[in-house]
Amino acid sequence: MLSNIRIVLVQTFHPGNIGQAARAMKTMGLTDLVLVNPRCFPDDEATRLAAGAEDLVQRARVVDSLAAAVNDCVQVVGASARLRSLSLPFHDEPDAMARELVANAETDPVALVFGRERFGLTNDELRHCSQQVSIPANPEYGVLNLSQAVQVLAYEVFRAWRHRPESGFVPQRPPHDRPPTREQLDHFHAHLQRVMQASGFLTQPHARTEEQLQALFARAQPSRKELSLLRGLLSALEPKDTRDD
The missing domain is CATH 1.10.8.590 (Helicase, Ruva Protein; domain 3)
Structure with a gap:
């Protein structure tokens, strides 16, 4: 089920953020990373900051459009810090989104899409999404680094998955x-x-x-x-x- 959950990064500017996002994914059992027109990739900085998730960086697929990254997905959720003038279903609590995403991933690919570091996703890119999600944060300073946003939403997805009885998840203890x-x-x-x-x-x-x-x-x-x-x-x-x- 987790292998059907795709993380899509659109036009990432800093290659280190790709490595850190891969690390965030791997800690939560996600392995499918797709990059849409990254500014610089492959790059040593991405590999270095992956810190144990180099395999995800090496397997990452690079495509030239968001459409190519998500065409086979039945649910595409765009991560956005603010509401746009689009009539997309909007999740202001990521746990509800995660439960729905995991349920759909049981049979088909789904995607979480993250935009550029400075201004996120454009309205045109959000039109390729079926839903939006935001991460509740301090209203006076709600800015998260790209890899931090990936970590938070990946955790919500992993939590929704492990709470399903069929996951068989058992915490490992030394x-x-x-x-x-x-x-x-x-x-x-x-x-x-x-x-x-x-x-x-x-x-x-x-x-x-x-x-x-x-x-x-x-x-x-x-x-x-x-x-x-x-x-x-x-x-x-x-x-x-x-x-x-």
Whole structure:
């Protein structure tokens, strides 16, 4: 579905913005980049500022008109900071636009179109769009850099996609940030009990100290890395002759 969502940049002046836009796309799972008459492309600055998204820059298609970039699309949304004298449907909240775009992308190509850095899209170019969208911003200074605008709308699209049940999206967590297993927790509590007994901290068998500490750690929900740090601390405090090697 995300592969059907196209980002179109019209007459981009600074090649670095192409690279930064590609980087913004890749962080949100978008891969289809089309450039309409860029001032300078290919360019080393575009590649350098892609910072890990060089593959998108290398695969970007260059065409000579907006019509050529979007002719196969069933929905074309022009990003515009201001309303134009056109009777196009207008989204002043990008999340609603993103949900519709993602729904259409399930079966057909769709496009988000961004204009020039200084003055955006012309009215003639917006006539190739089926809708307009703007990004809510400070009314006293609502100017976004081109790549920032791409990032915001790409995020809205990615969010709309991952909220669909069929996306199967599961956030990736580093192994050390995952919750510990019950076995790891049991080893930790046994280690804690051993150190408390060896230190003389546990002197009253019926004080429910261990139970209260277990409840404390259950509420804290330490990660595997945090549990490992705690066990390292216990090992440093534990007398050598009581260690369970």
